[in-house]
Amino acid sequence: MSRQNTNTLVRLLLASPVIFGMFSAYAAEQATTADKPAADKSAQMQKVEVKGQAAAYDARRDDTATKIVVNQEEILRHGDTTLGEVLKRLPGITVGGVQGRGGDVRMRGLGNGYTQILLNGEPAPPGFSLDQVSPEMVERIEIMRAATAEYSTQAIAGGINIVLKRQVQTAQRELKTGVQAEHGAYGAVSTFQLSDKSGKMSYAMSGNLLYGRQDRPSHIVTEGYDAAGREVLHRVADDGNRGRLLGIGLSPRINWNIAPGEVITSQNFINIARSKGDAPETVVTSLGAPPRYVATATDAENKMEMLRSDLSWTKRLEQGAKLDAKFGVNYAHRDSKVGQQQYYANEVLALDRDIANDVTEKGWSSTGKYSRPVGDGHAIALGWDGAYSLRNEARLQLETTTVGAPINNRDEGFDATVRRLAMFAQDEWSVTKQWSVYFGLRWEGIQNKSEGNSYAAIDNKSSVFSPVFQTLYKIPGSKNDQLRGGITRTYKAPSLAALVPRRGIASNNSPTTPDTMGNPQLRPELAWGLDLAYEHYLPGGGLLSASTYVRHIDDITHSRVFFIDGLWVSMPVNDGAANTRGIELEAKLPLRQMFPGWPALDLRANVSRSWSSLSMVPGPDNRLDQQTPLSGTFGFDYKFDGLPATFGGSLSFQNGGPVRISQNQYGYAGVKRALDLYGLWKFTPKVQLRMSLANTLRQENVTASTYVSGDGSRLTDTTFTPTFVQVRAMLETKF
Helix, strand or coil, rough: CCHHHHHHHHHHHHHHHHHHHHHHHHHHHHHHHCCCCCCHHHHHHHHHHHHHHHHHHHHHHHHCCCCCEEEEHHHHHCCCCCHHHCCCCCCCCCHHHHCCCCEEEEEEEECCCCCCCECEEEEEECCCCCHCCCHHHHEEEEEEECCCCCCCCCCCEEEEEEEECCCCCEEEEEEEEEEEECCEEEEEEEEEEEEEEEEEEEEEEEEEEEEEEEEEEEEEEEEEEEEEECCCEEEEEECCCCEEEEEEEEEEEEEEEECCEEEEEEEEEEEEEEEEEEEEEEEEEEEEECCCCCEEEEEEEEEEEEEEEEEEEEEEEEEHCEEEEEEEEEEEEEEEEEEEEEEEHHHHHCCCCEEEEEEEEEEEEEEEEEEECCCCCEEEEEEEEEEEEEEEEEEEEEEEEECCCCCCEEEEEEEEEEEEEEEEEEEECCCCCCCEEEEEEEEEEEEEEEECCCCEEEEEEEEEEEEEEEEECCCCCCEEEEEEEEEEEEEECCHHHHHHEEEEEECCCCCCCEEECCCCCCCCEEEEEEEEEEEEHHHHHHEEEEEEECCCCCCEEEEEEECCCCCCEEEEEEEEEEHHHHHEEEEEHHHHCCCCCCCCCCEEEEEEEEEEECCCCCCCCCCCCCCCEEEEEEEEEEEEECCCEEEEEEEEEECCCEEEECCEEEEEEEEEEEEEEEEEEEEECCCCEEEECCCCCCCCCCEEEEEEEECCEEEEEEECCCCCEEEEEEEEEEE
């Protein structure tokens, strides 16, 4: 274990007595109350009962299917501009990539697409990214640690459901405008909310406008060693990444109450983005042979438009039955142009490359559910979930040279269709007042077909039956303690990009920077999972929770590097089985609600530890690629007495370390720490100023990729990416 990791664990161990000390004090207070005379107990019980009736329904506490619900207040607390920044603070969730810059969202430390992202309960449409959603557009976030039959069971690690705002309670007019800065690059953001009711109709419109610049350099150190361990190659590549982005998002919706118990809702999501940037690279070789191209200048321009429109119908029937149906269409278009100039030594222009890529994706989806209570304590539901997507892509690559450099002109096009159909049945049964169980069965089939002018036609089909069981047991004699359990069958289907055998060309081909290619023979990854949890609820929304999970995954997919026709090529393959397990601890401590007279300080903390191993990869460190072994977050919110001000922050960390990906491939990720702070000042009940500092630690991000040949020689690329403080100020006004 590294010194940095040891220090992190020491800090956690030092902090744990404080957290558990407060819990012990609270438990002692409860025990003292329990020893009071019967009359006092009766009065106290009456008070608790009245408070319970007034409290809102708590989905996390009362639903049989385990989920964590994050409300809008928590989503907006730090003034984040993207959902990725919000998610990184939530229990059991980590974000890949460089800290403070977004990335793929992971649950249980698992990357590589094991986490299912849902938008309003449906799999996110093609081309969708969490960075396209403004936090102001979101009503709540549901984190589902175990799969349910109603939603897609492509959720080996779990699922995250982004629920856009739907219900309109009162008229609302809200405008937020602000500025942000990072490393001398400035930006501006503005969001608005409009909503109102008129008779049987209500409407709402959410929107955001974002303009930003970025300047994010990095450098890559390439080292080569022979079989005897002598260094034979040393290069340093300095990379730049400068650009600007303009984004516009709209989310209009309309609700019609056409009859008692019957509602039609139109929900739409529109996003438009434009970006330009340049990425120069210069390579200096101090030992060994230089690469083919010692410098590259890249200019890129991207345009993106995305639309999703859903029309849903809900009708309440006799005997408590309910029918929900929804039909949606989606459209996405991306147009990118890249210009690249690559140079030999002495600034000799060797290759001039122009790449134009045009992608259109469109399709439709349909979901429905019939539910009704049956017998004593049963809630039965039957439903369907289907989607069709058509993708058209054209790629034109033209290269010219005046010095005889090898050229690769390509004019490629391909069409692809994805068909998905699922049917499910589920029963939530309240066996007793303390015990409820959930049974579900889902069948889901997917077909990917594709044809292109540079590869043979492919037709990849797969289907999976997924039984699901979850249970909730409220411990008798306690209103605050409960146990959860679940057994699930989940899977991960190969993506279209992983199936299509088109060649992606690397500028300087090597074992650590290979060409890429899909594999049309990929099979789904199938998993069995077990989840267990203990939850203890505290006054004022407090919580102590401990959970554990186990997953066994067959036919795991990971990328392997092959040497084909004189070039290195990375290709996804099915390769054996994997076992992963982990524990998660979470605490939410609203101190004033727990201890009257204490400061108005809310504390929250979570820690996750994960392990995994691959059957076909020798150890040590033969864990799943991109898995985060250790992660955690500590946060606080303090409301000043006598002042209209709140101050808070969160410290998050992720421990990477070495990983053996395959027989010859190794990776490494350094420890990532991020400290975010915010302050809120309310001038009036309708006007407030929110200030935030993100990534205040400015920790350098370090990753590495290594390839070891059969003779023992090895090549390593280590990427060092400096990070910077992000400053934001947002004025929030309600009318």
